[in-house]
Amino acid sequence: MGFRFQRRIKIAPGVRLNLSKSGLGLSAGPRGASVSLGPSGAHAHLGVPGTGLSYRTKLDKRLRTQRTATPAVSAAAAEVNSLPAPRSTWIGWVILFALMGFVAPAFFAVAGLVFVASRWVQSPRLARQFNQARVLALRGQHVDAAQHLERYVMGNAGDLEAWRWFQDILWHELGDLPSALAAARRCYELAPADPEIRCDLVWLLLEQAHYSEVVQAAQAVMPLADDPFGETLRLALGRALFEQGAIEPAIEQFKQGPVRSRTREDETLLAYRYWLGVAYLRAGNKRSAKTQLGKVYAQDIGYLDIEELATELGLVAHDR
Numbered sequence: 001m002g003f004r005f006q007r008r009i010k011i012a013p014g015v016r017l018n019l020s021k022s023g024l025g026l027s028a029g030p031r032g033a034s035v036s037l038g039p040s041g042a043h044a045h046l047g048v049p050g051t052g053l054s055y056r057t058k059l060d061k062r063l064r065t066q067r068t069a070t071p072a073v074s075a076a077a078a079e080v081n082s083l084p085a086p087r088s089t090w091i092g093w094v095i096l097f098a099l100m101g102f103v104a105p106a107f108f109a110v111a112g113l114v115f116v117a118s119r120w121v122q123s124p125r126l127a128r129q130f131n132q133a134r135v136l137a138l139r140g141q142h143v144d145a146a147q148h149l150e151r152y153v154m155g156n157a158g159d160l161e162a163w164r165w166f167q168d169i170l171w172h173e174l175g176d177l178p179s180a181l182a183a184a185r186r187c188y189e190l191a192p193a194d195p196e197i198r199c200d201l202v203w204l205l206l207e208q209a210h211y212s213e214v215v216q217a218a219q220a221v222m223p224l225a226d227d228p229f230g231e232t233l234r235l236a237l238g239r240a241l242f243e244q245g246a247i248e249p250a251i252e253q254f255k256q257g258p259v260r261s262r263t264r265e266d267e268t269l270l271a272y273r274y275w276l277g278v279a280y281l282r283a284g285n286k287r288s289a290k291t292q293l294g295k296v297y298a299q300d301i302g303y304l305d306i307e308e309l310a311t312e313l314g315l316v317a318h319d320r
Contacts, residue, residue, distance in 0.1 A: 014028055014030055126155045132145075133146075133148035133152065146173075146174060149162065150166065153166050153186075157186075158190065160187060164187055171184075177207055181201075187201070199232050199236075202218055202232075202233055202236045211241075211243050214236055215237060215241065215244075218234070234256060234257060235253075238251075251280065254272055254276035257276075270299060273292045277309070278293075290315060293310060
């Protein structure tokens with residue numbers, strides 16, 4: 001027969017501290033209905049006093065191990081672990097409510113213990129949603145991955161990296177701009193000073209035709225915009241002003257971009273020259289429009305509708 005040790009200490013009406021060889025635990029509730037939390041997990045107890053009938057169930061049951069992923073997915077899974085693993089915070093809640101149980105009324109302690117038990121159950125479920133989203137994304141099943149990831153971020157509203165991943169799937173993989181914009185707004189709430197997050201929000205606002213918000217958000221950071229993100233924000237600001245019919249202010253924004261560079265040939269430079277040329281054309285300045293759009297045409301004949309504009313401006317030579 002092995003040695004056993006067990007002791008119960010009443011710390012408040014209906015709340016007991018359980019000491020045993022296996023560790024420390026808490027239980028709360030009246031006779032015949034209680035919730036307990038300890039080393040073996042969270043349990044609910046129900047019984048009818050005087051009858052001998054009772055029921056006990058474990059609240060934090062784990063699902064059976066899922067079927068092993070295919071070798072290809074298993075091999076690729078190592079490459080997506082740069083995303084931080086979801087974190088569980090139930091231990092902190094246990095300590096908090098255990099301390100408060102010494103001074104709080106019994107009903108508060110019971111409510112706290114039930115809440116902790118619910119978090120205990122929720123945490124592994126959310127972790128499974130996150131991990132399933134990873135596997136599905138590797139398989140290219142982005143719709144299913146987004147569904148699992150949505151469940152995860154709804155339960156972990158403060159996980160910035162998960163929200164950004166959710167936004168990227170919605171935006172770049174599924175093309176669901178309204179949902180991507182909602183996710184971008186949440187990312188901005190969590191990290192308003194992050195320039196990349198601000199850029200993502202501004203561009204999604206622009207693609208959803210929220211021009212007033214684009215102008216407001218971009219102008220707020222223009223003094224700090226001497227970097228690649230600043231160029232992107234200025235381009236978005238110019239486009240929003242253009243779409244609002246403010247052609248001259250839009251031209252001023254585009255002119256402050258890298259349009260005079262002779263060494264760069266990137267997508268940002270191409271966009272600045274294109275939109276500056278289009279704005280000049282809208283303002284009736286065909287000479288300046290030809291200069292900018294001619295450079296775009298020479299660099300990339302397939303860029304947006306540049307071939308049509310070049311033909312309209314007489315930049316395309318026709319065989320006779």
